[in-house]
Amino acid sequence: MKAGEIAGRASDAISDLHGSQEYKEHIVGVLLKRAFQRAQEYCV
Amino acid sequence: MLRRFRLEEPESVDETSDLLARYGESAKIYAGGTELLLAMKEGLVHYERLVNIKKIRSLDQITTENGFIHIGALSTHRKLVESSLLRERLPALVGMESDIANIRVREVGTLGGNLCFAEPHADPGTLLLVLGARLFAAKRSSNREIPVEQFFVDAYETCLEPDEILTGVRVPLPPRPSGVAYLKFGYLERPSVGVAVRVTLDQTRESIVEARVAVGCAGPVPRRVEEAERLRQPVLL
């Protein structure tokens, strides 16, 4: 399993006004990938 | 409508703790008031006494010592955004702070108030998790240090005792070379999902020595995701 999926599941996402649980889990995966790339780019 | 309340203005942490202990559930700490006054105006909560802690001058300092940055709980979001020390040493924190709420909330809202309110749709807790921050809480005759992991108990609930005050946050400077990033997504007033990453590379900058991942906003409390950290780069990308 990919880190994004693991993090999505671990986020304890709930369905509410902000979106469904599945939707939030998906966003977690997308953001994690980008955050990881950015963290590496900005390494000092 | 805001119902009548008394305003206490203690000048020390001890005095604040005494007031909270004496008045129990009828009193509440008031820092920037951006959450508290809103909740009171809407009639969601009522306190007979608000304990304004902004007169405690020592609680709004941002300092650095021995590889740590100490941020006083009363530091406003704006102060964090404008701190040259933070810009230089923890730019990811400044980036996260500059994107909180709007200019009016950043002007008066404090980091301490943000953490203590424990509203799930908040940013700082998630980033502080990957930074390995510790929170300092005090009451008369005792002080304690709380790892961020243990601070958030549930939505709107922290591990602070009723007469405890959050005095500050201590963030270790990341080892070099490290990179930190916080990204959020949302289309409502507050963020819907937040993700923080801290990556530490080896000296050749070719492999990852440590990766930390935290997620917030989606569920009741922000949390580290250790299972994802172990996978590191190849699996991740």
Ligand SMILES: Cc1cc2nc3c(=O)[nH]c(=O)nc-3n(C[C@H](O)[C@H](O)[C@H](O)COP(=O)(O)OP(=O)(O)OC[C@H]3O[C@@H](n4cnc5c(N)ncnc54)[C@H](O)[C@@H]3O)c2cc1C
């Ligand atoms: C319109 C709007 C948009 C927002 N958007 C975002 C956002 O995008 N991201 C985000 O992270 N946050 C957001 N917030 C939350 C904002 O960051 C907080 O409102 C603010 O930081 C709270 O600080 P305060 O000093 O005003 O807290 P207060 O309202 O004064 O206090 C909040 C709570 O914490 C307690 N408290 C305060 N200080 C202490 C202390 N030192 N020790 C113990 N208890 C204490 C109080 O008793 C109270 O229960 C938003 C808020 C608003 C109103």
